[in-house]
Amino acid sequence: MQEFEPKIVAFVCNWCTYAGADLTGTSRIKYDANVKIIRFPCTGRIDFMILMKAFENGADGIIVSGCHPNDCHYSTGNFHARRRWIVFRNLLNFAGIETERIQFSWVSAAEGFKWADVVNNTVKKIREFGPNENYKKIAVSTLFNEEGTSNE
């Protein structure tokens, strides 16, 4: 049996974590290739629906990362985001969606090592957790599979 390779999508802010991930690369630090990074202007822009879309399109895990508190390029974007995540995690948990699949972190532009750690740890965690089975059953791709139409 083929080993499960988690698909991780990382939503990161342009000013800190993206630069931090850049530093990881320029510092030649190796980290798991399971992650696809999507750059946003600010964590404040990362709407909860974007995370839902990631799950629906086959993500097994999600990383959301931005500037440390007080370091936001726009002063308060990450503070607003933090409140939203607190509420969103509550809702996800209540709706029966595993909150462990979303890793939130603060990674600054100077924290190349931390970024590698965040990614590696998340990949490890999701690998143990297994594929996102619940969401796979309702994923966008399921529409393309079944044939035809029934009256049942």
Added chain:
Amino acid sequence: MSELIKKVTQLLNDKTVDVFIGYGKGSADRIRAIFVRSAEQTEKLVLNSACTQNLAGYILKQEVKHLGKIGVLANVAALRSMLQLASEFQVKDGEVLALFANPDGTLTEFIDFHSIEVFLTTTDTGITSDEQERIAQLEALTVSERWNFWNKEFEKCIKCYACRAACPMCYCHRCTTDVNQPQWIPVASHERGNLDYHLMRAMHLAGRCVNCGECASACPMDIPLNLLTYQLISPIKTGFGATAGMKADAVYALSTYKPDDKENFII
């Protein structure tokens, strides 16, 4: 009852209001909203324990607004809806007159938001113990049991949007559901479309829900939608010290922050 008729007659006669939204007899044993526009029509007003609908949902309806100055028979949830709508700049102070029917049969008249705020400080505004229990029962389940529970419930959803239409806080002229560039929420009422829609709705009502329960009672498929938003009331209160619909000038909990907001999941 007779006091209500007397009061509304007087309000209409002296033109304090042009239309009074109250309860009237409906089909079978149901109660429905009625829109009283003349003293003669006040006889149709009904007031009993079945009068639970949150009538504040109507104060933003275009055709009702066209009738003139609005008076409304408001229960606690409706009073809170008015304050929450005020904090979102949807109603102005003094624009709507609210009557509250006290348990002893007397009426309290609210002509401004301040008097509603004062009144609510001494009123029980929480969710019922029944609802608390249902939430606690769900919270006691495992994550996958909860997924299965909601999956079964959402399966019934036909996306009639009665929950959205009945909610006094769902007044957006263009709901996220209606946005199609990009299409955030699938229009289809399949599992994904239903899950997305209900999570989106709950998230957009977080910190704004005044626990009137209209969404759940409107649902023709009997989905306990109110639990989704009710469950978020307590974390928002304990975490951010905010409760919806208590202050007309409140700042929405999710559009503000404190530098020391507590969490334990960000590394």
Added chain:
Amino acid sequence: MEKELKILKYSDLSKLIERFHAKGFPVLAPVRKGKVVEIELVESLGDIALDVLLSTQSAKKTAFPKVEKVLKYTLAKSGVTQHPVDPDTARETILFGVRPCDASGFKSLDAIFGEAPGDQFYLKKKEKTAIISFSCPEADEYCFCTSVGGGPGNTAGSDLQFTGIGKDEIFVEILTEKGKQIAAIFADLLSDSPAGIDKTKFLADVKVVFDSDKVVENTSASFNNAALWLEQSLRCIGCGACAFVCPTCACFDFQDEQNTKQGVRLRLWDSCGFSLFTLHTSGHNPREVQSQRWRQRIMHKFSYMPQQLHVVGCEGCGRCSRACPVDMNIKEHLTAIAQVG
């Protein structure tokens, strides 16, 4: 065909379900789900809620589901390639234990979807559905089938109709060729009906409350009577509950769902109660306010459909009134319209 009359024993009902399954026919029937009653696949008679007045939703979803795939396509640099979806993949199915208004509701749908060139997705599924309706021993205050040409024992649209007569007997009417084929599956359980059975004795008494012709006449004449529509719909909140539970509402919407490589086109229920239903891209909405949308709902059923399809688009089941969150009672409103002028 000449209808055939038979007698079946109640105690044999469960055998019917078993035999349908043995023949490979799935059986759809009303099933209790908490406070709602859904029409679903059943395993045995025990699953079926035969005592309920009506299922929450109508039976239309068996031929006109809320989500239906009608086209697939793949996307490539060279362009879009379409892959047709076969409309004829449904199995022969038995729709069991529904009410006469459900069966006759298909009349309207047949008229709408049957217009040339014919909607194959609907027609094929309908063709493969055999309807065994149960006449109504009871009715409630929302029922008004007799005012729109139906009745608690109306056989229109049914292939077979069962009426409970006495403790252990069911009066079976075999109404169509398809019904005859279905009845052949349990022919040994049927005995000839004695002559002169009057099933109306066992049916609910549903009073005629308005004259349907008068409603049709007045509806057509009341298009510009804005006060009438406003008065009726002031409390309407503009959801689609009425349309979605209705056995004859057939409006739909198309939506594409895709990723970067492939996509599907879906047909979905839509409702004239939604403001979005008529919203133009320009931002203009010809039905600007809810009263105009309510008028559309009534006009469509009682003016446009009789004119264009020669069928009244209402079966008097009252589902819309029961489902309405704000108690818009169609029976009451139609009675008022019948009295206009």
